[in-house]
Structures are given as C-alpha cells and as structure tokens.
Amino acid sequence: MTDALLVSNALLWCMVVALGLVVLALTRQVGLLHERIAPAGALAVAKGPAVGEPAPSMELLNLANQTLAIGGDDVRERRTLLFFLSPTCPVCETLLPTLTRVTREEPRVRVVFASDGERDEHIAFARSHGLDASRYVLSRELGLRFEVAKLPFAVLIDAAGIIRAKGLVNTREHLESLFEAQDRGVASIQEFLDRESPEPPKTRVAGGRSGR
Amino acid sequence: MDPVFHWVTRIALAILFASAAHHKSQDLQGFGATLREYRILPSRWVASGSVALAASEGLLALLFLSGFALPMASAAAVFLLAVYSAAIGVNLLRGRRQIDCGCLGPAGSQPLSAALLVRNAILGFGAALVFLEPIDRSYSAIDLLSIAGGTATLVLLFSASSQLVAQASSSRQIGSPS
Numbered sequence: 001m002t003d004a005l006l007v008s009n010a011l012l013w014c015m016v017v018a019l020g021l022v023v024l025a026l027t028r029q030v031g032l033l034h035e036r037i038a039p040a041g042a043l044a045v046a047k048g049p050a051v052g053e054p055a056p057s058m059e060l061l062n063l064a065n066q067t068l069a070i071g072g073d074d075v076r077e078r079r080t081l082l083f084f085l086s087p088t089c090p091v092c093e094t095l096l097p098t099l100t101r102v103t104r105e106e107p108r109v110r111v112v113f114a115s116d117g118e119r120d121e122h123i124a125f126a127r128s129h130g131l132d133a134s135r136y137v138l139s140r141e142l143g144l145r146f147e148v149a150k151l152p153f154a155v156l157i158d159a160a161g162i163i164r165a166k167g168l169v170n171t172r173e174h175l176e177s178l179f180e181a182q183d184r185g186v187a188s189i190q191e192f193l194d195r196e197s198p199e200p201p202k203t204r205v206a207g208g209r210s211g212r
Numbered sequence: 213m214d215p216v217f218h219w220v221t222r223i224a225l226a227i228l229f230a231s232a233a234h235h236k237s238q239d240l241q242g243f244g245a246t247l248r249e250y251r252i253l254p255s256r257w258v259a260s261g262s263v264a265l266a267a268s269e270g271l272l273a274l275l276f277l278s279g280f281a282l283p284m285a286s287a288a289a290v291f292l293l294a295v296y297s298a299a300i301g302v303n304l305l306r307g308r309r310q311i312d313c314g315c316l317g318p319a320g321s322q323p324l325s326a327a328l329l330v331r332n333a334i335l336g337f338g339a340a341l342v343f344l345e346p347i348d349r350s351y352s353a354i355d356l357l358s359i360a361g362g363t364a365t366l367v368l369l370f371s372a373s374s375q376l377v378a379q380a381s382s383s384r385q386i387g388s389p390s
Binding site for chain 2: 005006009010012013014016017020021023024026027028030031034088089090150
C-alpha cells in the first residue's frame with residue numbers, strides 16, 4: 001500500500017512540475033507574440049509642434065561654445081535628427097551607437113543631441129560616449145518648445161525646417177521608423193497603420209512601446 | 213506548521229532571493245538607474261543603496277537555506293518586501309506607473325502596477341510562515357517528494373505569474389494614450 005502511494009505521489013508531482021513548465025513556456029510564448037504584434041514604431045505623442053509644422057527656429061550654444069541653428073532652412077540641405085537624451089537614461093545610452101553610426105554614414109542627416117542640466121556632466125558624458133561636442137546642445141527652452149515629456153525623444157526636421165516625424169524612441173527600429181514615416185509621407189507609424197486598416201484592433205491604435 | 217510546508221516555503225524563498233540578488237549584482241549600474249527612477253533615495257545614496265539591497269537579498273537567501281537565525285531572516289524578509297511595496301505604492305500614487313519596477317532584472321522591464329503589491333503581500337505571507345517553528349515528526353520518502361515537487365512547482369508558477377503580470381501591464385501601457 002505504501003509503495004503504491006509513493007509511486008502515485010511521485011507520478012503526480014512529475015506531472016504537476018511538467019504542467020508548471022508548460023505554463024511557463026506558454027507565458028514566454030505569449031510575451032514573444034506581444035513583442036511581435038506591437039508595431040515597431042516610435043510612439044507619437046500629441047504634444048508640442050505637430051508634424052508638418054515648421055520647427056521652432058532657435059540659435060543655441062553647443063558644448064564647444066559655438067552657435068548651432070535648429071529649424072529654418074539648412075544651407076547644406078541636410079535633414080536634422082534632434083535627439084533628446086539624459087546621461088541618467090539607460091535607454092538613451094543603448095541608442096547612442098546607432099546615432100553615432102548615422103552621423104558617420106549619413107552625411108545628409110545632421111544628428112543633434114539635446115539635453116539640459118550640468119554642463120560639466122554633459123561634457124564628460126559626450127566624451128565617454130564619443131559624441132561630437134559641436135552637435136550637442138544644452139537648452140531647457142528647446143525641450144519646452146518641443147514639449148518633451150519622456151526620454152529618449154527624437155524629432156526629424158527636413159532641410160526646409162519642417163517637422164517630418166517625431167516620437168518617443170526606445171529602439172533602433174523606432175529611430176528608423178521616423179525616417180520611414182517621412183519617406184512614406186505619414187506623421188507616424190501609428191498614422192500609417194491607421195491608414196492601412198480603417199478599423200484597427202485596439203492594441204494597434206496607439207502603437208509603439210512607451211519609454212521608462 | 214508541518215515541516216513539508218516549512219521546507220517548501222523556505223527553499224522557494226531562498227531561490228527567489230538568490231535569483232533577485234543575482235539579477236541585481238549582474239547589472240548594478242542598471243539597477244541603480246532603476247532605483248533612481250523611483251525617486252525615493254537621494255541620488256548620492258543610490259549607488260550604495262543598490263549594493264545594500266543586492267547584498268541583503270543575497271544574505272536572506274543564505275539564511276533561509278542554512279536555517280541560521282531563521283526568525284530574524286523571516287522578519288527581515290517581511291520588512292524588505294514591505295519597503296519594496298511602499299516604494300511601489302508611493303510611485304503608483306504619484307502616477308509614475310511607467311517606470312521599471314526592477315523585478316525582472318536586466319532581462320526585461322516591467323511597469324509598476326497594483327498586481328506587484330499583491331505579489332509582494334503573498335511573498336510576505338510566505339516569509340512570515342517561516343517564522344513558525346515546524347512540528348517535530350519523522351520524515352518519509354513521500355515527504356521528500358512533496359518538498360522537491362512543491363518547491364519546483366512554486367518556483368515555476370511564480371516565474372510564470374510574474375511574466376503574465378509584466379505582459380498585462382505592458383500591453384495596458386501600449387493601449388493607453390500617453
């Protein structure tokens with residue numbers, strides 16, 4: 001009798017643990033599905049100057065103490081990617097290698113890093129990440145004009161100074177989606193998805209994953 | 213309390229705290245950034261605070277496993293979980309739901325939610341159970357099976373439910389207007 005109970009108990013525990021493993025595997029699969037169906041686009045926020053409007057025209061001082069113009073016509077006909085970051089934002093740091101590569105490989109795109117706070121802290125941050133000090137501006141007003149509430153935030157401005165795409169960017173794909181949005185003539189990937197399906201399911205409406 | 217329940221709770225808690233300490237020590241800088249986002253500790257204490265939390269979780273895992281100073285370990289674990297819950301609760305009240313809770317380690321981020329408070333309450337109840345002395349009785353082979361199977365199932369279900377909570381909170385965040 002005791003042997004039978006022992007065997008049955010062992011068998012039951014094996015099956016319970018196996019079921020636990022299956023449940024864990026299923027939840028992981030659900031997580032993977034979540035990531036796959038979430039549109040890889042920058043989350044567009046309806047704050048600040050809208051896409052299609054001219055970017056606020058500003059003359060700012062960069063970390064190398066030279067003036068740097070934001071907005072208005074670019075004499076060299078480059079697009080400007082304005083990237084709002086903070087040295088204390090871990091997600092911003094993960095995007096820096098992609099941005100330095102864009103700076104190096106895309107001469108028609110001017111990447112400008114924007115932040116505010118202690119100048120010395122930013123100089124050390126720019127140096128440690130190999131960022132060009134002449135493309136790094138500190139301006140509280142710039143953030144206020146674009147109404148940046150969450151980081152990392154990026155704005156793509158065309159050569160004529162018009163905002164072409166903007167949004168919260170958490171991944172390289174989100175950054176790419178800004179350029180893709182401009183190429184397709186939409187304000188954001190969210191608008192593109194809305195156009196593709198007139199009645200999108202609820203999870204697709206807002207799109208993109210929000211930042212920390 | 214029956215020794216089977218005592219051992220299952222003790223070993224499961226030891227595994228939980230050891231894995232939490234491991235996550236934190238793997239990426240102390242990342243955990244520091246998460247801790248700073250909670251906006252509870254002054255920034256100059258964040259670095260030492262993250263080391264202290266990781267170390268105390270590691271110590272709790274050792275105490276639960278070894279059985280040394282068990283009543284103290286049980287009280288300390290309840291206190292630590294209460295501190296975590298208070299930090300989460302304060303940020304939920306502040307409306308800062310979008311920050312990472314720091315529960316999943318470097319593997320992923322999970323926004324704050326009330327479900328985390330429920331989770332911590334259940335864990336705290338488990339930690340408080342360890343405070344009770346197990347009754348003195350002889351062990352049989354079935355007891356060993358129950359302890360091994362129970363612990364494994366508890367740990368698996370805990371990881372699965374943590375993932376479900378993380379997914380539920382992040383999909384809610386996707387759907388909500390920012």
